[in-house]
Amino acid sequence: MGYSVIWHQGNLFSTDSWKDVLKGVTSIISCVGGFGSNSEMYKINGTANINAIRAASEEGVKRFVYISAADFGVVNYLLKGYYEGKRAAETELLTRYPYGGVILRPGFIHGTRHVGSLKLPLSVIGSPLEMVLQHAKPLSQVPLVGPLLTPPVSANAVAKVAVRAATDPVFPPGIVDVYGILRYSQQR
Numbered sequence: 001m002g003y004s005v006i007w008h009q010g011n012l013f014s015t016d017s018w019k020d021v022l023k024g025v026t027s028i029i030s031c032v033g034g035f036g037s038n039s040e041m042y043k044i045n046g047t048a049n050i051n052a053i054r055a056a057s058e059e060g061v062k063r064f065v066y067i068s069a070a071d072f073g074v075v076n077y078l079l080k081g082y083y084e085g086k087r088a089a090e091t092e093l094l095t096r097y098p099y100g101g102v103i104l105r106p107g108f109i110h111g112t113r114h115v116g117s118l119k120l121p122l123s124v125i126g127s128p129l130e131m132v133l134q135h136a137k138p139l140s141q142v143p144l145v146g147p148l149l150t151p152p153v154s155a156n157a158v159a160k161v162a163v164r165a166a167t168d169p170v171f172p173p174g175i176v177d178v179y180g181i182l183r184y185s186q187q188r
Contacts, residue, residue: 018055027063027166028056038081046085050092057096064097065165066090067158070107070150070178090175102165103175104158111155127154134182153178157185 022028030052034044049066056064068086093101110127113120134151161184165171176184 018052019059022056022059022061025056025059025061027065028052028061029065029067029162029166031067031162033067033069033082033086035079035082041079041081042085042088044085045082046088049085049089053089053092053096063100063102063166064093065102065104065162066093067162068103068105070105072107072150094174097173099173101173102171104162104165104181105175105177106153106158106181107150107178108152109155109158110152125152127152134179150178151182153181153185157181160185 030049032044032048032052035041036044053064053066066089068090069083071083090103093103110125158181161176161181164184165176
């Protein structure tokens with residue numbers, strides 16, 4: 001089974017710019033997102049992904065996997081445009097892809113972050129926190145501070161689950177939280 005990677009460099013905010021690159025595509029993984037002002041965050045996290053979802057649906061793409069974000073309670077208010085955009089894209093995905101849409105909701109994603117020529121080893125912090133917090137699920141239900149105890153997850157785990165969700169026809173549609181990501185990433 002072969003796979004192609006399409007890196008869309010057109011206008012992410014135009015549904016029409018997606019049409020040509022989606023010919024013959026069977027699955028999409030979108031990890032489009034970003035930060036800025038509330039309106040910029042809504043536009044990149046919401047509008048760009050909504051346009052991709054609509055275009056993919058109209059072109060007959062069968063599966064769409066969207067990398068969203070875990071709910072962090074109070075942080076959601078501080079990054080209102082980010083979370084409102086993510087949730088708007090999720091709503092569009094669940095509407096257009098009730099049987100082929102998968103939403104991954106990781107928390108903090110760790111790995112090596114490249115900032116120019118500098119490499120930031122986020123796993124130095126993320127990996128130990130992941131090990132401790134993955135067993136503290138009941139604490140994540142505590143009001144206000146609980147969501148802040150959502151375990152981090154490695155970029156490799158998110159990627160592994162995203163590819164599986166995009167290529168495995170029996171992978172269930174719907175929302176996969178960080179605990180599901182951790183569980184699926186450990187399966188063969």
